[in-house]
Amino acid sequence: MKLIVAEHTGGKLTKATLEMVAAAQNAGGEGPVTLLVLGQGVAGVANEAAQYAEQVLVGDSAALAAYNPEVWAAAAAQIAQEGEASLVMIGGSRSGREYAPRVAVKLDAPYLEDATSLSVNGTTVQAQRYTYLARVTETVEASAPTVIVTVKPGSFAPAAPAAAAGEQYDVELELPAARTQVTGRSVEKTSRVALTEADVIVTGGRGVGSPDNFATYVEGLADRIGAGVGATRAVVDAGWRPYAEQVGQTGKTVQPKAYIALGVSGAVQHLSGMGKSKFIVAINKDAEAPIFKVADYGIVGDVNQIVPALIEAAKK
């Protein structure tokens, strides 16, 4: 089987999970596309998963109430082994990329990380991935009875529901106790569209000037045009914005249809998180800023003057 560990939040499958289903359906290779749903009280998620996958395996227990890399790795490895999975697909999220290597070691299986394409031919799995801070695209390949893959969010069009619902099975899991204790948690909630799911993103950099300006111009424009809000590392480090909004090497990787960068200089680390966007727009008063080199459209001018005009013009 082709095993996909489902990612879900707020009782719903993530878009990244539906993208993995599509990748598995189109990759070739044999066996049913199988979603593994892990958590506590996940019957709703399992029902949703059954609309997309031929099989749904459900691990529903108190031991799975909160994500832990060692627990998730044990669950995925056990199911992959019992089901003789040829492919184990895990989301290319921060959490996915921290437990997938443990699954690979447990199963003594090759690991293809952060795949943007995927094809299976017999026991050979080929994928493309970005390297050198996303400046290079490499094609990598592994041959083994089981291959572990993490899939970069935004790389595949999400799957549509199937005509017939898949079968659901409960699974018994042997799980280790979590050794890492979470002693505090700060979750950044936003009423706006999630960054990795947004079609349009407005991002602010230090050039915006201040936290107040960020709220007025970046959030103001995003709300006017129905976009997600992003921030650069510098802005997050300065405490202007929450980490959840950070785009770049150490933040989120995004591929929206339009990426509008306000007062962003365009450091390589930032470009590696947004350089694959379909259209890039830059507004910056420094005509020499590197962001203009990757921009489709740009305005050389002060964010404080251009953006209010843009918000006003967008009302029409």
Next chain:
Amino acid sequence: MNILTLVRQVPDAEARVKVSGSAVDLEGATLVIDGMDEYGVEEALRLREGGANIETITALAIGPKRNEDALRTALAMGVDRAIHVETDEKLDAVALSRVVAQIAQAENITLILVGGQEADWDSQALGAATAERLGWPQLTWTNELKIEGESLSGRHDVDDGNESFSAPLPAVVTTQQGLNEPRYPTLPNIMKAKRKELRKDTLDTYGAANTVRVVNAEIQTRARMNRVIDGKDPQAAAEQLLDLLRNEAKVLA
């Protein structure tokens, strides 16, 4: 307690990367210690300076000869000794973790520090794979770290925010920007580093075989239009941009 800090020598983030044939060509590239690993080196030194009972800090690099320079940087920053497992073979993270785990055991290591993401392979896997081999817990993307007796505590980034944690030692921790400000090696320390131990080792005793082949590399750049509008008249510029987004790119309603 002994700390192992992993380092690698990689192309500078601002440098142009070139591809010759079907592989990345580093000939002539400016190479530096991987920034994410440098935070790990700095953190090891700070943990000791902060009073944690740390006997030896060892820097480890596995890879081609160029990694000697990353080890020299770590030695000049203040680590006690270095180990270089020299090989020109490109090993994937799962294979590399086999080497790191064996060295960690041989050197009686309690804490392994490694960068959250490699600046050349863009991989985040080595820390986690090593932790699994050793049967240790892992904390990825830390931005705060403390040692209290036999346990670690701190803060790290997760999918949708950040968490404070505590975990038992031994453990693997991955490091990133924001954890600290790495120090610059001073000239006297660079001189002193030349006399520190840099042990050379070969790969053959570790039984690490690569499982991931790189079959092609290319630089794919999306052609950008680079249409730059002068913003002297903000209103005219804004209207022109909006028109392009609506009617040419068709990305706004």
